[in-house]
Amino acid sequence: MLAFADPDLDNGPRTDRSATTRMCAVTRQVRSIDELIRFVVAPSGEVIPDLKRKLPGRGLWVSASRQAVAEAVRRNQFGKGFKRDVHVAPSLAADTETLLVRGAVEGLAMAAKAGHVISGFSKVVAALEQRQAAALIHASDGAADGIRKLDAIVRQNTGINADSPEFPVVTALTSEQLDLALGRSNVIHAALLAGPASKTFLSRSHILVRYRMAGDDKTTGNTTKNSPIQTVRTRTTQQD
Numbered sequence: 569m570l571a572f573a574d575p576d577l578d579n580g581p582r583t584d585r586s587a588t589t590r591m592c593a594v595t596r597q598v599r600s601i602d603e604l605i606r607f608v609v610a611p612s613g614e615v616i617p618d619l620k621r622k623l624p625g626r627g628l629w630v631s632a633s634r635q636a637v638a639e640a641v642r643r644n645q646f647g648k649g650f651k652r653d654v655h656v657a658p659s660l661a662a663d664t665e666t667l668l669v670r671g672a673v674e675g676l677a678m679a680a681k682a683g684h685v686i687s688g689f690s691k692v693v694a695a696l697e698q699r700q701a702a703a704l705i706h707a708s709d710g711a712a713d714g715i716r717k718l719d720a721i722v723r724q725n726t727g728i729n730a731d732s733p734e735f736p737v738v739t740a741l742t743s744e745q746l747d748l749a750l751g752r753s754n755v756i757h758a759a760l761l762a763g764p765a766s767k768t769f770l771s772r773s774h775i776l777v778r779y780r781m782a783g784d785d786k787t788t789g790n791t792t793k794n795s796p797i798q799t800v801r802t803r804t805t806q807q808d
Contacts, residue, residue, distance in 0.1 A: 575591055576591070576593055576628055576648075576649040577626040577627065577628055577649060577650070578590065578606075578626055578627045578629070579626060580624060580625060580626060580627070581618075581621055581622050581623065581624065581627070587601065588600060588601060589601060590604055590606075590629040591629065592604060592629060592630055592631045592636065593628050593629060593630055593640060593645050593646075593649050594630055594631060594636045594639050594640050594643070594645060595631055595636070597631075599631065601621070601629070602775075603631065603632055603778070604629040604630060604631060604632055605617055605618075605619065605629065605630055605631075605632045605637070605664065605779075606618040606619075606621050606623075606627040606628070606629055607627060607628050607629070607630060607646065608623045608624075608625045608626070608627050608628075609625060609650055609652075609654050612655070613653070613654055613655050614654070614655045614656075614657070615646045615650075615654050615655065615656045615657075615660065617660075617663075617664045617667060619667055619668065619671060626650075628645075628646060628649040628650060630645075631782070632775060632778055632779050632782070633778065633779055633781075633782030634661045634662075634664070634665060634779055634780060634782075635661075635782065636782070637660060637661040637664055638660075638661040641656055641658065641660050641661065644656075664779070665776075665779060665780065668772070668775060668776040668779055669741070669745065669776060671772045671775075671776075672740060672741060672745075672769065672772045672773050672776050673741065673745050673748055673749045674749075675765070675768045675769035675771075675772040675773070676705075676741070676746070676749035676750070676769045677748075677749045677750070677751075678765045678768065678769070679760060679763065679765040679766045679768070679769045680749065680750050680751070681765070682763055682764075682765040682766075683761075684760060684761040684762070684763040684765055684766045685750060685758050685759070685760060685761070685766075686700075686701070686758060686759040686761065687746075687750055687752065687755050687757065687758040687759075688757075689714060689718075689756070689757055691759070692704070692718060692757045692758060692759045693717075693718065693721065695759040695761075696718065696721045696722060696725065696759060697721060697725075699725060700759070700761060701759035701760060701761065702736075702760050702761055702762040702766060703735065703736040703737070703738060703759070703760040703766065703770060704718060704719075704722060704735070704736070704737045704738070704757070704758075704759060704760070705737075705738045705739075705741075705746070705757065705758040705759070705760060706718070706737065706738070706739045706756070706757055707739070707741065707742055707743035707746050707755065707756045707757070708739045708740065708741060708742050708743075709742050709743055710739075710743065710756040710757065711756070714756060714757060715739075715757075718757060719737065722735055722737065736770060738760075738770070738773050740773050740776050740777055740780075741773075743755060743756055746758065
């Protein structure tokens with residue numbers, strides 16, 4: 569009897585290590601694995617997100633958006649996909665976001681440990697004016713006045729022509745989360761210097777933002793006008 573590959577499930581992280589695309593169990597569209605989240609069944613029978621794509625067992629993939637994960641829960645897509653009785657927490661979409669936040673915080677902590685994070689308003693101003701910063705970080709609950717002043721420096725640095733370099737501004741974490749990552753109190757602004765750890769943090773932040781902002785399959789992978797990660801350029805950023 570012939571055995572056919574199951575389109576809903578992969579064959580485990582080792583077998584599918586070279587795969588670059590998978591099908592979303594909700595939208596049924598094939599996407600890059602960077603735009604998807606892998607879920608597996610824990611030994612307890614609970615469905616859990618495998619953000620690093622390393623957990624053993626067969627995995628089911630869902631578009632990396634809170635709405636898609638919530639829809640998968642609503643449709644009982646995990647039970648159908650895994651073809652067995654599984655426990656799916658009603659809070660799975662929120663729990664997945666919590667893990668993504670934790671990953672971003674840990675990524676920023678690694679960048680700080682590598683000496684690639686500068687915090688404190690005056691120090692951030694200096695890093696921007698001296699063009700040392702590769703990215704700017706604001707606490708999502710930071711005061712608008714300080715954010716406007718620092719963004720204005722970024723606009724001045726990036727210029728107004730079409731060849732101006734893009735500059736990421738990250739507002740995906742709260743002040744409390746920045747405090748946790750950097751090991752100090754009342755962090756509102758920070759400058760990110762270039763380095764491998766900084767790239768890891770930016771990548772994790774992009775994934776977090778995409779998860780929060782993607783309203784449907786058409787917007788997955790894109791950010792809206794008010795996205796917490798944006799490219800600040802004089803041509804596209806609203807002037808104060």
